Structures are given as C-alpha cells and as structure tokens.
Amino acid sequence: MSAAVTAYLLLGSNLGDRAALLAAAREQLALAAGELMASSALYETAAWGREDQPAFLNQALAVRTTLTPHELLAHCLATEQRAGRQRLERWGSRTLDVDILLYGPEIIDAPTLTVPHPRLAERRFALVPLAEIAGSVLHPVRHTSIAELLAICPDPLAVKPWPGR
Structure with a gap:
C-alpha cells in the first residue's frame, strides 16, 4: 500500500442513462479507491474526435486513495466493465x-x-x-495550473452545465 494521494478522474458517458451511469461509477470508485473528496457538476459536450455520435456527459472526481496508480487503473477499468463498456473503436460511443x-x-x-x-x-x-x-492544482509536466490550461485550451467544443437531475 502506498501513502495517500489525491487522484483526479474523469467520468464520461454517451450511451444509455448517462447520468445514472456516472452516479453508479462515482459510488463504485469511492468504495474501491478511497475517499471521494470532491465531484464536479455534470457537463455536456459534443463528442471529441468523432462527431457522429451522441453528446457526452462528463464529471471530474477527486479521490483520496492509497492505491498505486496501476491498482487505481484496474478499478477504473473494472468500473467501466460493470457499466457494459465495449472497446470497439477509438473514440467511439x-x-x-x-x-x-x-x-x-x-x-x-x-x-x-x-x-x-x-x-x-x-x-x-x-x-x-x-x-x-482543482483549478489551482499544477499540471506536473507543464507546471501550469488547471485553470490556466483551461484559459488557453485550443479545443473549440462547447462544454455546458447539464441541467438534468
């Protein structure tokens, strides 16, 4: 077991009951990975990379965990599998x-x-x-805050707060 660290995860879904899938994933990851420290609102955006598919809901999580990075990845992949994730094509639905x-x-x-x-x-x-x-958190490679990266992000896709439940 490693020392506790804060990991930031991104959840995304564009098939089925997107909000319910994200809620179930939040619960599963909090149980498996450690303490859920924060979760963002839900945001809706057009698909990135392949535009011929339904819009995504996305949410960021902050999880305090003692899992190693690879153990955390295993829990992330298992959570995807439980939600019926199929890897058929890159950037697919x-x-x-x-x-x-x-x-x-x-x-x-x-x-x-x-x-x-x-x-x-x-x-x-x-x-x-x-x-x-986590706007003030520094990107460890770019040495720039997340808020600063957002301010200069070249991605033109709109990201809108999702008004659903």
Missing part, C-alpha cells in the same frame, strides 16, 4: 469511460498508463470539470 487525469504530482509513462493524461491540456471537456474542483 461508450456507456462509461474513466480516465486518470492526475495522480498527485506523479509523472507516469508506462505501457498501460500515462499520467498526467497525455491529452488533458487539449480537451475542454476534461478541463472544465477539473478546473471546477
């Missing part, structure tokens, strides 16, 4: 996607895990909810 955006100040470059998420600074749908709960 999915019931649930769980990404590790940050794991404390660590930089990880392993065959199965890269942290910080390699495209975090390019994705408004990840930065908006993350900035809500």
Whole structure:
C-alpha cells in the first residue's frame, strides 16, 4: 500500500442513462479507491474526435486513495466493465469511460498508463470539470495550473452545465 494521494478522474458517458451511469461509477470508485473528496457538476459536450455520435456527459472526481496508480487503473477499468463498456473503436460511443487525469504530482509513462493524461491540456471537456474542483492544482509536466490550461485550451467544443437531475 502506498501513502495517500489525491487522484483526479474523469467520468464520461454517451450511451444509455448517462447520468445514472456516472452516479453508479462515482459510488463504485469511492468504495474501491478511497475517499471521494470532491465531484464536479455534470457537463455536456459534443463528442471529441468523432462527431457522429451522441453528446457526452462528463464529471471530474477527486479521490483520496492509497492505491498505486496501476491498482487505481484496474478499478477504473473494472468500473467501466460493470457499466457494459465495449472497446470497439477509438473514440467511439461508450456507456462509461474513466480516465486518470492526475495522480498527485506523479509523472507516469508506462505501457498501460500515462499520467498526467497525455491529452488533458487539449480537451475542454476534461478541463472544465477539473478546473471546477482543482483549478489551482499544477499540471506536473507543464507546471501550469488547471485553470490556466483551461484559459488557453485550443479545443473549440462547447462544454455546458447539464441541467438534468
């Protein structure tokens, strides 16, 4: 077991009851990974990478965990599987996607895990909810706050607060 660290996760869904899938994932990850410290509002955005699919709901979580990064990844993947996730095509529609955006100040470059998420600074749908709960946190590679990354993000896709339940 490692020392407790705050990890930031991004949940996303564009199939089925998106809000219910995110709520179930929040509960499962909090039980498996540790203490849920914060969760952003839900945000809706057009699909990134492939525009011919339904809009996504996204939410960022801050989890205080003693799991190693790879143990946390295993729980993220298991949570996706329980939600019926099928990996049929890159950037395709999915019931649930769980990404590790940050794991404390660590930089990880392993065959199965890269942290910080390699495209975090390019994705408004990840930065908006993350900035809500961790705007002052520094990106460990860019040495820039999440709020500053959001301010200069080149992604043109609108990210709107979701008015649903």
